[in-house]
Amino acid sequence: MNHEQPDETVNNVVALKTADAPESASANDWSGLLAALGAKQDKQLFVSLFGHFAPRVKAYILRLGLVESVAEELMQETMLLMWRKAHMYKPEKAAASTWIFTLARNQSIDWMRKQKYPEYSFDETFDQVDETAEDAGEQLVVSGHLGAIIDTLPENQAQVIYMSFYEGRAHGEIAERLGIPLGSVKSRIRLACEKIKAAWRDV
Amino acid sequence: MSIRHHLDEATLLSYAAGSLSQGMALVVACHLSMCSQCRKRAAEQEAVGGSLLEDLAPAEVSAHALDNLLSALDAPVSAPEEKPDECRRVKDSRLPAPLGDYLPYTLDDVPWKKLVAGISYYDIECQTGGVSRLMRIAPGKNLLPHTHKGNELTLVLQGSFCDEIGRFARGDVADLDDQVEHQPLVDSNTDCICLIATDAPLKFTTLLGRLVQPVTGF
Ligand SMILES: [Zn+2]
Numbered sequence: 578m579n580h581e582q583p584d585e586t587v588n589n590v591v592a593l594k595t596a597d598a599p600e601s602a603s604a605n606d607w608s609g610l611l612a613a614l615g616a617k618q619d620k621q622l623f624v625s626l627f628g629h630f631a632p633r634v635k636a637y638i639l640r641l642g643l644v645e646s647v648a649e650e651l652m653q654e655t656m657l658l659m660w661r662k663a664h665m666y667k668p669e670k671a672a673a674s675t676w677i678f679t680l681a682r683n684q685s686i687d688w689m690r691k692q693k694y695p696e697y698s699f700d701e702t703f704d705q706v707d708e709t710a711e712d713a714g715e716q717l718v719v720s721g722h723l724g725a726i727i728d729t730l731p732e733n734q735a736q737v738i739y740m741s742f743y744e745g746r747a748h749g750e751i752a753e754r755l756g757i758p759l760g761s762v763k764s765r766i767r768l769a770c771e772k773i774k775a776a777w778r779d780v
Numbered sequence: 781m782s783i784r785h786h787l788d789e790a791t792l793l794s795y796a797a798g799s800l801s802q803g804m805a806l807v808v809a810c811h812l813s814m815c816s817q818c819r820k821r822a823a824e825q826e827a828v829g830g831s832l833l834e835d836l837a838p839a840e841v842s843a844h845a846l847d848n849l850l851s852a853l854d855a856p857v858s859a860p861e862e863k864p865d866e867c868r869r870v871k872d873s874r875l876p877a878p879l880g881d882y883l884p885y886t887l888d889d890v891p892w893k894k895l896v897a898g899i900s901y902y903d904i905e906c907q908t909g910g911v912s913r914l915m916r917i918a919p920g921k922n923l924l925p926h927t928h929k930g931n932e933l934t935l936v937l938q939g940s941f942c943d944e945i946g947r948f949a950r951g952d953v954a955d956l957d958d959q960v961e962h963q964p965l966v967d968s969n970t971d972c973i974c975l976i977a978t979d980a981p982l983k984f985t986t987l988l989g990r991l992v993q994p995v996t997g998f
Pocket residue numbers: 783785786787811815817818819
């Protein structure tokens with residue numbers, strides 16, 4: 578469990594970051610494979626997606642502080658959900674990694690809290706904006722460059738992003754662990770988001 | 781619907797990360813179902829999560845995992861088991877869809893608990909710390925000024941209120957932290973109904989805190 582040594586944990590996160598092996602497929606290829614899985618349930622596609630995403634999903638769940646056996650179980654459930662829900666995946670809305678991240682996130686939270694994480698749906702909205710029309714393909718382009726952008730953030734900004742995503746910590750918890758006011762946590766997150774978005778626009 | 785008050789970037793990021801309290805995540809999901817602008821921002825934040833997932837050093841998976849799964853793929857999907865703590869879904873087209881998983885009532889038959897004249901509430905059961913509650917406030921009611929310790933989200937579902945920040949009507953969300961002191965006044969002809977959540981335990985004065993405290997004793 579990583580709950581005793583916050584600093585070390587954060588350093589670990591940075592140290593653990595490794596670029597993908599160069600021979601592996603790019604983000605767009607994975608999204609294409611996932612969309613293909615949605616179109617026809619092909620086990621060979623599942624095997625490819627499993628090979629890439631299962632070890633990452635498990636790594637993510639372990640980082641959240643869950644034990645090995647639970648992480649293994651939730652990883653398998655996430656992969657099963659990927660198979661069953663692939664027909665709902667819309668490549669123009671999100672990269673495959675993003676879609677699978679939300680599946681893994683929801684599985685983990687549901688397990689930890691025994692209550693469904695509140696989700697928004699594009700189909701049950703009041704404002705009825707046609708979102709399929711806008712920004713087709715943008716999410717894909719964006720996610721391909723994001724890792725590099727996050728690497729360029731000042732350490733104290735990257736830290737709050739990692740503590741949010743990899744450790745599932747709320748603002749108040751981050752403030753307590755870093756010994757800074759709540760407002761500073763939020764402004765660090767806002768600054769990081771601004772830089773990420775600015776970098777997207779420049780892509 | 782023209783929404784003027786949106787979610788803070790830091791709140792959206794925590795929602796995407798899955799690190800918001802359950803009650804606050806519920807308010808966020810409800811606002812997102814009413815606001816395309818914030819939906820787009822949420823999708824960008826989730827892309828950060830996807831990218832971070834991609835960057836993680838792969839963990840070792842069990843040697844049997846793939847075989848287990850391949851044999852499970854053909855199994856028929858069993859009906860989702862009824863979770864005892866999950867309430868039945870009641871359709872009320874005035875309510876944002878995500879609220880349906882948490883509120884077994886329509887707006888007309890919520891069993892409101894009276895706090896003081898003109899102000900009542902209903903607590904929504906959420907598993908993590910903090911408050912998750914519907915508030916119903918009569919026109920012209922002025923709430924005592926208060927500050928927050930921690931974050932507080934207020935989403936207007938019906939009616940409107942005004943405070944130092946501006947006017948909040950259906951779909952608007954007040955996303956405040958402990959830096960803000962405000963005194964909301966209900967300025968609609970109908971009761972104002974809000975969904976409120978905080979992320980800290982009930983140790984502090986929250987919206988209506990000073991009114992609520994003597995009554996509920998927290
Ligand atoms: Zn909004």
